Amino acid sequence: MTDQKRSFVLGSLLLLLAVVWTWLVIDTIPPGFGEGDIGARAFPLIFGIFLGVLSLLLLINVVRSKPECEPDTDPNDSFQGVIHWLPAGLILIEISGYGYLLNTCGFVIATPIVVLFVMFVNLRIRSAKLLFGMSIGLTLACWLIFEKALGIYLANGSWINIG
């Protein structure tokens, strides 16, 4: 996708966000009472309108500029404008799953499961030594440093609690 097309999609999505945001603000937040009280609504409303104006400006710039021949890539840019949807989606699921497991099974059980899964699925590592060494080693190291040395609470499970 060229930078221009990407900016067009981005501008449209932001405009939609601005409209929905502004409508929700007007609908759900009461205005101020006047006489110096501008109320809780004013700032979210102004920000929504600003976002709308800026998105429109972005869209106008895209429409007015000449079509590009090649995708906009910069060798110095750390992301090069390519979105890797699959790893992004997987990370979202894995971290959310990690959060759920932390609540139910606690840190000591949740961490090796998640690390094992991430290394097996995302990194396609098949070496049992590396998989188990990393998942158990990392869990143990974090538990010792954070829970025992620094006294930071690392979640005990509500279903299974092994401390």
Next chain:
Amino acid sequence: MMEHFLDAFGLAFTPMSIAAIGLGSLVGLIFGSIPGLTFTVALALALPISFSLDAVPAIGLLLGTYIGGMTGGSVSAILLGIPGTPSAAATVLDGHPMTKNGDASLALGTAVIVSVFGGIFSLVVMIVSVDLVSKVAIGFGPAEIFALVLFGFSTICGLCGRSLTKGLISGVLGLMIMTIGLDLIEGVPRMTFGSVNLLQGVNLLVAMIGLFAIPFIIEAFSEDAHLPKTPKKMANVRPELPSFRLVFRNIWLMIRCSLIGTGIGAIPGTGGAIASFLAYDHAKRFSKKPETFGKGNIEGVIAPETANNAVTGGTLIPLLSLGIPGDPATAIVLAGLMIHGLVPGPALFMNHASEVYGIYIAVVLAYMWVLGLQLLGIRLFVHVLRVPREILAVVVLVLCVIGAYSIRNSAFDIYSMAAIGVAAYVLVAVRIPITPIILGMVLGPTLENEFRTAMMLSEGKVDIFYTSPTVVVFFILAALVIGLQGLSELRAKSKTKQKVEVSDA
């Protein structure tokens, strides 16, 4: 004064404080030296750890990470030709050719020495400036603070990224996120959709971890990650200290570059990368042998490394005196300060003088740690550079979850972090800069609260915003920054258009 200074020594020279600063410096050096894994990620992960510490060790940990990270970027820049952090990008130009010429040890040693010089120099300038700026700022009322924050914010949006519109969009998104939750003045829920978890709003620290660490993890896990793999074979290096002759021959260059770095650092939204490139350009212009730049000239390492470390002191000027962070790293330091009850601004020096002096001493200690660690432990960093990025990303993932969870012991924060992180990854990919979002989140509540307080004080009359000369000056400056940035973008566009027309013809 002397009494506060003695207290500060007592606070900064405890075993816990020294160890915390050392740990921060080590973590910063490691994170800074790994390309793609910036010290901002390290800072976001170090913040939850600082909760359990006293104020000076906690801020020392954060500043140690910041300073270590800024210095560590030069290791991979010199050895691999890949900057560990954006601020070390200019160091690659002559640092890596020096490695190719067999002078890697001298380049590394010189980089450490000039980094410490730049950092300490900027600290001295910062101590003097912070006091002066604070004395001016003590008379500011809500209207002046609103105008000042608006000016700082517009500078950040204007100077970040390549597009003014995208910079402003990013800033507005940050401001919008911070309006979610219970309104502090009237207690009205805003955009919470009936969720109890959202009543407290989006936690700033959770958002910071998500914004900086998750995009790195996704990128490291992506199959065709474009960053070059670290070569297995690397020169067996150890830093070689530069001779006194070399240092004294370049002392004026180091002072000039320190001034450039401190000055640039004091302007919100600029940062180490701009300072180091400006210093590099300055050194090249005034060099007796400009033709040797890019081929391994030691001045090409001295200039950017002095400047990017001098930025650390510069960024602390608006942070400590006005409460305006200039970049994401100082935004995290600001969060750390506030968690420990140290609210930046003129009152900070009256209420917490000992802690502030303790922070100054912590900065010096951090530079001593960086010097020692880099001179003695360079082999460790070379080993760290050999660890695959994907494996480091797994470690970062676990640390992110620990960090997000430990803030409020809530799984909701982990879900928020994941969602914000993935959104940040997409935003970065579509070239929306992240810095204005985070600074919008930091400055948003102040912007709104000060405006509302000013309006209440003036009983709804807007003349409070144009009768004070200070307010008017800040408004004009904000408009100037945005206007000039917009104009320079328009000029750049018309130049590109002309080029296209000429090439078409």
